[in-house]
Amino acid sequence: MQNSQYNTLEDIELRKDELRAQLSDNSQKVSTLWRGLWVPQKAESKGELIANLISNSITAIDAFILARKLMKTYGWLFGRGKRK
Numbered sequence: 504m505q506n507s508q509y510n511t512l513e514d515i516e517l518r519k520d521e522l523r524a525q526l527s528d529n530s531q532k533v534s535t536l537w538r539g540l541w542v543p544q545k546a547e548s549k550g551e552l553i554a555n556l557i558s559n560s561i562t563a564i565d566a567f568i569l570a571r572k573l574m575k576t577y578g579w580l581f582g583r584g585k586r587k
Contacts, residue, residue, distance in 0.1 A: 509515045546552035574581070 509518065544551075544555060546555055
């Protein structure tokens with residue numbers, strides 16, 4: 504129902520219920536996808552296990568380098584060093 508005009512209060516309430524149902528469905532889909540990001544993938548073979556290990560290692564190293572760079576640049580926000 505894509506009406507831009509509503510003639511009665513019941514029309515508005517019906518549209519509101521439709522939108523609420525759509526929001527609920529979309530929220531469930533996003534929630535499911537978000538949880539799927541944090542669930543570790545099961546390795547089916549040794550090759551996948553090694554690939555996952557390398558991927559996780561690269562992610563950890565990247566996070567460490569990013570944190571180090573941020574602390575070097577913005578360390579004064581955390582009470583380390585002087586503001587430049």
